[in-house]
Amino acid sequence: MPRCLIVYFSQSGTTARVAESIAAGLHSSDYEVDLFNINGSPPPDFGGYDLLGIGSPVYYYRPPFNVSDYLRSMPVIRGLPVFVFMMYGTYRFDTGNRIRRALAGKGAREVGYFHAHGADLYPGYLKEGYLFSPGYPTEEELSQAEEFGRHVAARVEGGEYIMAEADRPPPPIYRFERFALGRWFFRNIYSRLFKADREKCTACGVCIQLCPSGNIVEGRGRRPVWGRNCLLCFTCQVQCPEEAVIWRLGWTLMRPFTIYNARSAARDASVDCSRIDPKSWLRVARGEE
Ligand SMILES: Cc1cc2nc3c(=O)[nH]c(=O)nc-3n(C[C@H](O)[C@H](O)[C@H](O)COP(=O)(O)O)c2cc1C
Ligand code: SF4
Ligand code: SF4
Numbered sequence: 327m328p329r330c331l332i333v334y335f336s337q338s339g340t341t342a343r344v345a346e347s348i349a350a351g352l353h354s355s356d357y358e359v360d361l362f363n364i365n366g367s368p369p370p371d372f373g374g375y376d377l378l379g380i381g382s383p384v385y386y387y388r389p390p391f392n393v394s395d396y397l398r399s400m401p402v403i404r405g406l407p408v409f410v411f412m413m414y415g416t417y418r419f420d421t422g423n424r425i426r427r428a429l430a431g432k433g434a435r436e437v438g439y440f441h442a443h444g445a446d447l448y449p450g451y452l453k454e455g456y457l458f459s460p461g462y463p464t465e466e467e468l469s470q471a472e473e474f475g476r477h478v479a480a481r482v483e484g485g486e487y488i489m490a491e492a493d494r495p496p497p498p499i500y501r502f503e504r505f506a507l508g509r510w511f512f513r514n515i516y517s518r519l520f521k522a523d524r525e526k527c528t529a530c531g532v533c534i535q536l537c538p539s540g541n542i543v544e545g546r547g548r549r550p551v552w553g554r555n556c557l558l559c560f561t562c563q564v565q566c567p568e569e570a571v572i573w574r575l576g577w578t579l580m581r582p583f584t585i586y587n588a589r590s591a592a593r594d595a596s597v598d599c600s601r602i603d604p605k606s607w608l609r610v611a612r613g614e615e
Pocket of ligand 1: 335336337338339340341342383384385386387388413414415416417418443444445446447448449558559560
C-alpha cells in the first residue's frame with residue numbers, strides 16, 4: 327500500500343480539516359496516510375513515504391515562519407511527488423508560490439496545488455468587528471479537497487498534471503506590510519512586546535503548552551517568559567484563561583494596517599465578511615460564538 331505523509335500547520339483547525347479531507351480522498355485511492363501538525367515538535371522523517379503533502383495557513387501574506395523553516399530544513403528530496411494546500415481568510419496572494427518554489431528547489435515533483443478559505447480569527451480584525459470567511463471551509467470546499475486527494479493519487483500513478491498557475495503577487499501596500507511584518511521586525515520588535523500581567527497571571531502554564539513555536543518558557547515563579555521566535559499567532563493571548571497576556575503597544579502599532587486591510591477586504595465582493603460586536607472578539611477567537 328503506498329504511503330503519504332501530510333505535514334501541515336493549523337492553529338484554529340481549518341487547515342487540519344482540509345488535510346483530513348485530502349487524506350480521505352487518498353484513502354479511497356488505497357493510500358495509507360499519516361497526518362502531522364507542526365505545532366511544537368518537529369515533523370517525522372518523510373523517508374519511506376511515496377507522497378508528501380504540505381499544508382499551511384497564510385499569515386501576514388506569507389507562510390508562517392515555522393512552515394518556511396521546516397521547508398528550509400528539508401534535505402534534497404529528488405523526484406518525490408508533493409502537493410501543497412493553502413488556507414486563507416482574505417487574500418493569499420503569492421504565499422503558495424513561496425512554498426511551491428521552496429519544494430521545487432529541493433527537487434520535489436509537484437502533483438497538485440489546492441487552496442480554500444478558512445475562518446479568519448486574526449484578533450486584529452475581530453477587535454475591529456470584522457470576521458472574514460465566517461464558517462469556512464464550506465462543505466463544498468471540503469468535498470473539493472477530498473476530490474483533490476483522489477486526483478493527486480491518480481497523478482502519482484502517471485496521470486497528467488498540468489502545473490497550476492502561479493498566484494499573483496500582492497499590490498505595493500501589502501508588499502510594504504509584508505516587509506514591515508518580516509522576520510527582523512518579529513525578532514527585534516513584536517516578539518519583545520509580550521508580557522504577563524503580574525496581578526492576573528496564575529502561572530498555570532497554558533500559554534507555554536499551547537505556543538506552536540516553543541517561544542514561551544517558565545521563568546521566575548513559573549511565570550511565562552517570551553522569547554524571540556514568535557509567529558504572532560496570538561494563541562497565548564487568546565487562550566490565557568485569566569486574560570493576562572499583554573502585547574504592549576503592539577495593537578496600537580498594527581492598527582493603521584489592520585483598519586486599512588479590514589475596510590478594503592470588507593468592500594471586496596469576493597471576500598465573505600460578517601460584522602461582530604468588537605466586545606465579543608475574544609469569545610469569537612476562542613470559538614465560543
Ligand atoms: C495571525 C494570523 C495572520 C493571518 N494572516 C492572513 C493573511 O495575511 N491573509 C489571509 O488571507 N488570511 C490570513 N489569516 C487567516 C488564516 O490564514 C486563515 O484563517 C486560516 O484558515 C487559518 O488556518 P488554521 O485554522 O488552520 O489555523 C491570518 C490568521 C491569523 C491567525
Ligand atoms: S496562560 Fe495566562 S495565566 Fe496561565 S501562565 Fe500564561 S499568562 Fe499566566
Ligand atoms: S503569539 Fe504567543 S503563542 Fe503565538 S507564537 Fe507568539 S508567543 Fe507563541
